[in-house]
Amino acid sequence: MDKRILGKQGFEVSALALGAMGYGKSREIEDRADMIRLLRNAVDLGIDFFDTAEVYGPWTNEEMVGEAFAGLRDRIKIATKFGWNIDQATGEHLGGVNSRPEQIRKSVEGSLKRLRTDHIDLCYQHRVDPNIPMEDVAGTVKDLVAEGKVLHFGLSEAGAGSIRRANAVHPVTALQSEYSLWTREPEAEILPTLEELGIGFVPFSPLGKGFLTGKIDSSTQFAANDFRGMIPRFSEDARDANQALVDLIKRIGDRHDATPAQVSLAWLLAQKPWIVPLFGTRKRERLEENLGAASVSLTESDLSELSSAAITIEGARYPQEFMKMSGL
Secondary structure (H helix, E strand, O other): OOEEEEOOOOEEEEOOEEEOHHHOOOOOOOOHHHHHHHHHHHHHOOOOEEEOOOOOOOOHHHHHHHHHOOOOHHHOEEEEEEOEEEOOOOOOEEEEEOOOHHHHHHHHHHHHHHOOOOOEEEEEEOOOOOOOOHHHHHHHHHHHHHOOOEEEEEEEOOOHHHHHHHHHHOOEEEEEEEOEOOEOHHHOOHHHHHHHHOOEEEEEOOOHHHHHHOOOOOOOOOOOOOHHHHOHHHOHHHHHHHHHHHHHHHHHHHHHOOOHHHHHHHHHHHHOOOEOOEEOOOOHHHHHHHHHHHHOOOOHHHHHHHHHOOOOOOOOOOOHHHHHHHOO
């Protein structure tokens, strides 16, 4: 697989990244062995950039990733995240954010143990903490970099002002935020800021939480524990309205013998050479399908048609209470 560079520090990773969040965010991962196998399959297929977080579980996801890559550490790069208010003794998520310097240090030490490694390749602040100056956060990570425990500093869902303040203290290698054909907000201010400062971008939910794959429509029924059932953008009316975008993606895919998922990922890859889409899947066939996006060469006409389509996306990307809790 082709490589891409994130940030001015030369952090080289595979052009597509795999996120482990969907493998289990609760304290149990029922198909743990299958998910470990899938992570290892991804390495064999060319992915070397993997994403997890302290809060997924908390802790069980990092533990699984650590087990999966035992003996493979020199072949992969791991990104994880701190920033939620997690009791460092019990693993209980106490609610809200917490990026106090002492909390960051405890989080990173715990992550190192769970990931079975002596360094974290890319360590993100998961959400901006409005109670802690960004300079203090970046300064703490700078110290961890000096100690060799963290190699690169990242932010997640941060605004342009926070990015600039953090980068002034210690170089930010990458920002992770939502960006896709149906979540275009980063184009207004975030992408220009990243380009100016030389910061890479790792967009999550590049397939619109599954909607852009073309496998979800207004008749789809979500399980009771499926978070999408709570998202305004996934209401029946919104799905019906947003189908116009998927129809367009399918038409362009037909020109290239490509699936909607491949077109959606190829569009992201074509936006900037420093964008590395982060997708998640629980199935090897979907993993292989998504990796095929790297071979889809969209024409300038295709890209223009996708980018400039007069299609209004209906529905907010998260429930209002979740946006407030996350500081979004």
